[in-house]
Amino acid sequence: xxxxxxxxxxxxxxxxxxxxxxxxxxxxxxxxxxxxxxxxxxxxxxxxxxxxxxxxxxxxxxxxxxxxxxxxxxxxxxxxxxxxxxxxxxxxxxxxxxxxxxxxxxxxxxxxxxxxxxxxxxxxxxxxxxxxxxxxxxxxxxxxxxxxxxxxxxxxxxxxxxxxxxxxxxxxxxxxxxxxxxxxxxxxxxxxxxxxxxxxxxxxxxxxxxxxxxxxxxxxxxxxxxxxxxxxxxxxxxxxxxxxxxxxxxxxxxxxxxxxxxxxxxxxxxxxxxxxxxxxxxxxxxxxxxxxxxxxxxx
Amino acid sequence: xxxxxxxxxxxxxxxxxxxxxxxxxxxxxxxxxxxxxxxxxxxxxxxxxxxxxxxxxxxxxxxxxxxxxxxxxxxxxxxxxxxxxxxxxxxxxxxxxxxxxxxxxxxxxxxxxxxxxxxxxxxxxxxxxxxxxxxxxxxxxxxxxxxxxxxxxxxxxxxxxxxxxxxxxxxxxxxxxxxxxxxxxxxxxxxxxxxxxxxxxxxxxxxxxxxxxxxxxxxxxxxxxxxxxxxxxxxxxxxxxxxxxxxxxxxxxxxxxxxxxxxxxxxxxxxxxxxxxxxxxxxxxxxxxxxxxxxx
Numbered sequence: 001x002x003x004x005x006x007x008x009x010x011x012x013x014x015x016x017x018x019x020x021x022x023x024x025x026x027x028x029x030x031x032x033x034x035x036x037x038x039x040x041x042x043x044x045x046x047x048x049x050x051x052x053x054x055x056x057x058x059x060x061x062x063x064x065x066x067x068x069x070x071x072x073x074x075x076x077x078x079x080x081x082x083x084x085x086x087x088x089x090x091x092x093x094x095x096x097x098x099x100x101x102x103x104x105x106x107x108x109x110x111x112x113x114x115x116x117x118x119x120x121x122x123x124x125x126x127x128x129x130x131x132x133x134x135x136x137x138x139x140x141x142x143x144x145x146x147x148x149x150x151x152x153x154x155x156x157x158x159x160x161x162x163x164x165x166x167x168x169x170x171x172x173x174x175x176x177x178x179x180x181x182x183x184x185x186x187x188x189x190x191x192x193x194x195x196x197x198x199x200x201x202x203x204x205x206x207x208x209x210x211x212x213x214x215x216x217x218x219x220x221x222x223x224x225x226x227x228x229x230x231x232x233x234x235x236x237x238x239x240x241x242x243x244x245x246x247x248x249x250x251x252x253x254x255x256x257x258x259x260x261x262x263x264x265x266x267x268x269x270x271x272x273x274x275x276x277x278x279x280x281x282x283x284x285x286x287x288x289x290x291x292x293x294x295x296x297x298x299x
Numbered sequence: 300x301x302x303x304x305x306x307x308x309x310x311x312x313x314x315x316x317x318x319x320x321x322x323x324x325x326x327x328x329x330x331x332x333x334x335x336x337x338x339x340x341x342x343x344x345x346x347x348x349x350x351x352x353x354x355x356x357x358x359x360x361x362x363x364x365x366x367x368x369x370x371x372x373x374x375x376x377x378x379x380x381x382x383x384x385x386x387x388x389x390x391x392x393x394x395x396x397x398x399x400x401x402x403x404x405x406x407x408x409x410x411x412x413x414x415x416x417x418x419x420x421x422x423x424x425x426x427x428x429x430x431x432x433x434x435x436x437x438x439x440x441x442x443x444x445x446x447x448x449x450x451x452x453x454x455x456x457x458x459x460x461x462x463x464x465x466x467x468x469x470x471x472x473x474x475x476x477x478x479x480x481x482x483x484x485x486x487x488x489x490x491x492x493x494x495x496x497x498x499x500x501x502x503x504x505x506x507x508x509x510x511x512x513x514x515x516x517x518x519x520x521x522x523x524x525x526x527x528x529x530x531x532x533x534x535x536x537x538x539x540x541x542x543x544x545x546x547x548x549x550x551x552x553x554x555x556x557x558x559x560x561x562x563x564x565x566x567x568x569x570x571x572x573x574x575x576x577x578x579x580x581x582x583x584x585x586x587x588x589x590x591x592x593x594x595x
Contacts, residue, residue: 009489011491012489012490012491015491016401016405018397019397019398019400019401019405020401020405022393022394022395022397022398022401023397023398023401023402023406023416024416025394025398025458025461026398026416026419026420026423026461026462026465027415027416027419029423029434029458029461030419030422030423032434032438033426033430033431033433033434035437035438036433036434036436036437036438036442037430037433037437039437040437090331091331091332091334091335092331093331094327094328094330094331094332095328095331095332095335097328098325098328098329098331098332099332102325102328102329111332113585114336114339115335116581117339117581118335118338118339120512120515120516120519120577120581121339121342121519121574121577122518122519122520122521122548122573122577123519123521123522124519124521124548124549124551124552124555125342125346125519125551125570125573125574126342127552127555128346128551128555128563128566128567128570129341129342129345129346131555132345132349132555132563133341133342133345160335160338163335164335167335191317191318191321192321192325193320193321193324193325196324214425217425217427218425218427220427221426221427221428221429221430222427223427223428223429223521223522223525224521224522224548224552227522228552228555248427248429248522251429251432251433251526252429252432252522252525252526255432255433255436255525255526256525256526256530261441269433269436270433270437273429273430273433276427276429276430277426277427277430280425280426280427280430281422281426284421284422284425284426285422287425288418288421288422
């Protein structure tokens with residue numbers, strides 16, 4: 001007892017409390033997001049039936065008569081994200097396998113920061129590049145017609161934007177595979193390609209899946225590229241050469257206008273926002289679960 | 300994170316008499332990295348070539364205009380970006396670093412609320428930025444009544460990059476070996492004295508690097524600010540935290556939306572300025588990391 005502090009240090013407790021409050025800001029942010037989404041969303045479903053929202057194939061809250069079917073926005077989001085994944089997964093994984101299994105340390109030391117530069121470019125810049133360089137390029141080389149604003153170009157450029165996510169997270173997962181597995185494979189006479197494909201990739205599989213899911217969620221929530229290059233018309237179509245409006249692009253477009261608070265139009269922004277939030281939240285949750293599972297295997 | 304490597308001799312042995320597919324596989328891997336690099340190179344050179352004719356003092360001396368691309372500039376957007384990012388830094392860096400100190404030095408992992416805070420930060424880092432725009436519109440601008448002002452933009456961007464600051468600062472703090480803390484405590488220092496005089500000074504380079512990267516993310520962010528009133532053409536510099544504002548990415552977006560060619564050149568020139576600012580910040584971060592990071 002004599003070794004215990006002679007007097008209580010209130011200052012220490014105050015500091016701890018202040019630090020805890022700072023940590024709670026993040027919790028308050030989540031609560032703020034949920035609250036700001038929830039109230040207008042509930043009011044929206046008081047005004048528009050959920051059946052129309054989820055099943056109607058026409059979206060046009062600002063038209064006369066207004067339509068509130070979210071399917072065109074959802075399909076546009078799925079299509080652009082799908083194209084992005086088709087681009088980003090092979091290229092990102094290829095880059096990751098090269099950096100983790102083939103590249104010498106010096107090559108890796110140069111290549112990784114360059115990929116980081118790609119990750120650091122603002123999305124509005126990607127959007128500008130998509131609209132004024134990639135689309136004219138595609139119109140020149142593709143055998144079929146595409147509009148100036150189209151889902152194909154938007155999806156492609158979103159794909160390039162998420163390559164660094166796929167590449168760096170999968171590379172982390174592959175570098176974490178114990179070298180004993182590789183050496184065992186080489187000892188059995190397997191080549192580098194076989195070792196990469198049959199030993200390292202399967203061992204890092206859950207980490208790679210987590211990276212891909214995170215990339216999908218980033219692509220689905222991406223706003224500026226699809227808003228600038230994808231156009232503003234909510235078309236319910238599978239034609240990649242047509243303009244499409246994703247959920248995030250709709251939120252940006254409707255939210256940047258001067259929408260009077262409390263109207264259906266105002267609440268619509270939040271209803272679509274809730275849907276986007278739930279979708280990305282679910283994907284992030286799955287991704288986090290997979291990462292945790294994968295960590296248990298190797299620690 | 301140890302770099303795992305296989306002895307080269309073993310690799311050479313295994314790849315003796317490589318069949319063609321081995322070579323093709325290797326070429327495919329290099330090609331996928333090369334395609335990403337070519338894309339980056341094309342983007343940078345396109346923007347530079349397009350923007351070159353307008354990359355002069357008109358850009359930072361003149362105010363935005365929708366009528367005449369020849370006299371339009373981005374001064375209000377540049378000062379707006381400086382205002383917004385300064386306030387963002389003032390708000391988010393102390394909060395993020397304090398939260399990181401709490402989570403690393405004080406939080407007891409067995410308590411459920413600490414685990415909730417950790418999980419929550421991971422989730423926040425992955426929420427789309429446009430959803431933060433909804434938060435800014437619904438809560439900060441309307442409920443708090445701050446309107447479409449610099450402070451609303453700063454709070455929103457601050458919350459958006461807060462997880463990045465926290466995660467980077469935690470890593471920097473975690474890298475300080477426990478023996479430093481134990482030595483300090485053994486000499487009779489209190490926990491806060493240990494943190495403020497030993498742990499924080501040792502982890503400052505890592506925290507600064509993470510903070511710069513977080514702020515550079517905030518500088519390039521446009522989507523949430525679209526919803527917070529930055530889209531209107533602002534022809535004056537902000538004069539306080541409650542002033543209307545615009546920022547560089549939004550000004551670029553505005554010019555992209557114009558159909559005339561002159562505005563696209565202007566947008567390219569403004570993009571070059573934005574990218575140069577980001578490049579300088581990133582170089583500073585890398586320099587800090589290499590120069591001051593201690594190896595224990």
